[in-house]
Amino acid sequence: MSFIVLVIIAMCVIFMVHSIRYKLVTLPTMKYFKSALPTLSQTEQEAMEAGDTWWDTELFSGKPNWQQWHQIDAPKLSDKEQAFINTKLVHLLDMLDEEQIQADKDLPEAVWAYLKREGFFAFIIPEKFGGLEFSAQANSTIVAMIASKSLSTAVTVMVPNSLGPAELLLHYGTQTQQDDWLPKLASGDALPCFALTALDAGSDAGSIQDFGIICEGEYEGKSTLGLRLTWSKRYITLAPVATVLGLAFKAYDPNKLLGYTEDLGITCALIPTCHPGVKVGDRHNPLNQGFMNGTTQGEDVFIPLDWVIGSQAGVGKGWRMLVSCLSAGRGISLPALSAGTAHLCTRMTSAYTQVRSQFGVPIGAFEGVQASLARVAGLTYSIEACRQTTAQAIDMKKSPAVITAIAKYHLTEMSRVVMNDALDIHAGKGIQKGQSNYLANNYMGIPISITVEGANILTRNLMIFGQGATRCHPYIFQEIQTIQNKPADEAVKPFDKLLMAHLQHAGVNAIKCIGYGLTGALFSASPVSGPTKRYYQKLNWLSSCLSISAELAMLRLGGELKRKEMLSARLGDVLSHLYLASCVLKKYEHDGRQQGDLPSVCYAVEHHLAQGFTALDEFIDNFANMPIAFVLKRLMYIVGHGCKQPNDKLVIQVCSALRQSDASRERVSHLCRIGDQGAIHTMEHAYNLSRATFTYRALFNKWVKGRIDTVSLSFIEQVELAVQEQILTQEQSASLLEAEKWRIAAISVDVY
Structure with missing residues (x-):
């Protein structure tokens, strides 16, 4: 009989025995549990007590409360915050020239002065100290928009509003320290x-x-x-x-x-x-x-x-100060940098695929390009959904260390994928440095985001599940605290109560997991109907699989699990992709179920489901020997989970939505400001003119194709000839010539 079946039977027997008032835990058995459960050092315990949990607990429980998830208000900005973005932030963006900043290795003096004068270092400081007292949502949005134009400036603005003196003073400073330092930090007199x-x-x-x-x-x-x-x-x-x-x-x-x-x-x-x-x-x-x-x-x-x-x-008290404040920084600053980069890539790459032509057609018509562009758009939607949702948690006065670690790790990694795809599509345009290259500087900066505030290898392998298994589990943390903080004779009764509830919880999840495996979760509850209903059912399924897998891992490995980093990292990946998919679905609902966004939503959720189940498969394969792994998979998904990466049809739908709906393209790239000059403006204007003259261009291309007599003519001369032969009108030719001028400017690169 398989290991998991034995475990389920054992839990059922234990529950029945306990229900007739037999005590499960005695003093001798306390020694076993004390050795089996992971021990927490003083610093680990302080780190966990400093943060709290949020939606991660629901996802870890095996039974997410989707109604509760949807009841969380949609993220929004106040009128004051929006006015700041529309005026002062827009003016700042117009001042920035990232190529020159990198050449000078510093921001211009005028930019430094503007940042200090207008409060760009005072987002988190209360108004009574002269600060702006912005929400985490506004802080994140502003940094993201700056990052789409100048990563150097975004980092400069990010740091004083993240982990640093102001944050620490607000939470832990004396009144005298706050009165002395916060006004200086708000005004920029102190940097x-x-x-x-x-x-x-x-x-x-x-x-x-x-x-x-x-x-x-x-x-x-x-x-x-x-x-x-x-x-x-x-x-x-x-x-x-x-x-x-x-x-x-x-x-x-x-x-x-x-x-x-x-x-x-x-x-x-x-x-x-x-x-x-x-x-x-x-x-x-x-x-x-x-x-x-x-x-x-x-x-x-x-x-x-x-x-x-x-x-x-x-x-x-510094360690507690650092871990409590660092989680907020992870949830705002680095996701914002990733979102700014992703929005830039989506906006410019979707434009470039229409402006750049090969073999007589826009390169966006080629399926190979579409595969990369769809990934850019789908992952950008996911990045933005996670950015907004995680900032919202911080605005709700949460300090969810696991959630912010997920956001930091996965958003920086996804932005790297998005950028690589964008550069693949841009090809030579993307690798020639200069004023015309809007991708290269952000590309160079991505490893910085991946390295800082906890390197990504650490974040994935030690933090997400290393903390999550203990902090997000409904009973483990309480059990550890009871055993570690109470004398053995005093701990028996409360630990016995916790352990029984724990076993009941695990038993129910095991049965539910097997039921989902038999039915493919077709009868699982969903808070919505329509095209996204099935996604909620599969997320319920994956959540129950995570719950029972974590129980088995902790049962078999105990405290050794946190040292089995490759195993725990895979369980962390499952939890992460559950959270990311949840954010995508929440954004889709709060945005009013925009039909133009549905392909990107489907792409993102299917990607996360596939990644989540793949991580679960890899965990099982490395956790147990082959026969046990086979049985575990059959019990969890006897008919297979069917979660694969987005198919070709969906890829085409994502690209079509970007091309056909200006509103959809705007929603998935709105953090990238176009402005009225510079390379981003040039590409966007060329894109708009290309779309406006698409029909004329098609007529012209059909007319000129195969004509030997036009080979030696310039484009202007060819268009004039087309007018003479009544292929184009004078008005159409003027529009086509204007579009061609901007197209050439957009696809050109700098020379020295």
Whole structure:
């Protein structure tokens, strides 16, 4: 009999025995559970307690509440936020020239002044401190729109509004610190950076060797209690130009001036960069991007204890500060950069496929090009849906660490796929640097997004499921806390109650999973009817498969599971694609089920379902031996799950919708502003003229094809001849000549 059947029978027996008041957990059995369940270090426990859960818990449960999901309001901007975008942001975009910024390795002085004056560094600061107090949705939208024009400027704006002094002060600063620093940060008088990464402390921030010793020292002529700091940091964005340094270090109290503990833990402080001993200025070159990035050092630098964020009460609380604030940054900034890049690619690539012709027809008519263009549009829809939804969670005062890790990892990876497809289609146009190339600078910047705020390898292999299995499970985290935080005799009763509920939950999900496998989830509940109904049913199915697979993995591997990174990463992929597909369907509903968007919606959801079930297959194949893997798959989907990548028919429908519906194309690329000059404007204008003159061009091409006498004539002369022979009218010829002028400008590249 298969392993899973035995497990189900065992759970049913346990439930029956427990229901007649036999106690399952005794003191001796507590030892087994304590060894079987994963143990959490102090830093892991603080990280999990600092964040919270959201829709990820529903997806992990095996029974997502779709009605609750749809009841969440559609994301929106306030009138004030929209007015800022329509005026001040538009003006900023008109000021930006990314090619020149990269050549100068800096933003122009006028741009720096404008950013400070108009509050671009003050999105998260409350109005009472002089900030704009924008929503996460507005913050994300603004950064995304800037990223579609200038990645260097987007990163410059992103950092002060993400993890940094303002965020930490708002949550943990004393009133005096807030009153002192926040108005300066809001006005731009103080430009912040935050220094965390060091030579041997990257993804493992807890291993930083930078330190501060509690001691008495002199400040402003008086003896005061403080810290003597030594640090050396690298990769710090804005460090070369910052006027205030947020610094993470480990605090020690060898003389026990603050109490009885010598190792106080990670601590965060704010230090003016003009303070004696603080060194900033040496720059890195992040793939030729123009934003400021560099190093900071200090040796034996004394600071008053009041400079610690939270003052003395904040000493040793830095890790909790960092993990609680970092998840919000992951959910806003990096998804915004990815969305800006994806919108740029979709807007320009859909235009280029109509403007660029080969073999006498637009290249968008070729199915090979359509396959790539459909992927660009479908994944862009998914990226935008996830960006909006994740920012919305933060606006709901959630701090969902797993959700933001999913958004950070998958959106940066999907934007890389989108960009690669866009460059494939643009071919030579995409690889020649210069003012006419609107893709190359964003292409160079993509690895930066993938690297920062937790490298993607770490995020996928350790965070998404490593935290998700424990944090999102309805019982595991409580069970671990009960065992770890209570004496064994006191833990027996509450743990017994939790374990029984856990087993009942797992048993129901196992039965449901097998039922879905037998029926293909055809009778699973869906909150909607119509073309997307089947997607909800399959997501229910995949959710139940994830739930039982996670239970089996934890049952068999226990605490060892978090060290089996390849296995846990695949379960994380399942959870991730469930979330991404959920965001797509939510956006489709909140946008009013736009028919022109349906092909892109279907493409995105089918892609995520296929990826989710593929990850599940790979997990099972590597988790169990072949016979057990075969049985598991047959029980979970006895007739097969039928989830494949989008077919050719859907690919053609996506491309047709982009070509035929201006509204659909606008919705999937609206973050890319066209403007009235520059390469983006040139391509968009050429696209519009090409569509407007398509019929004339077809008539002209048919007339000129095969005519030897027109070979030596210029295009203008050919058009004049076509007018003479009454193929075109004077008005049509004028339109065609204008369209051709812009077409040539659009497909041309820079020469030096």
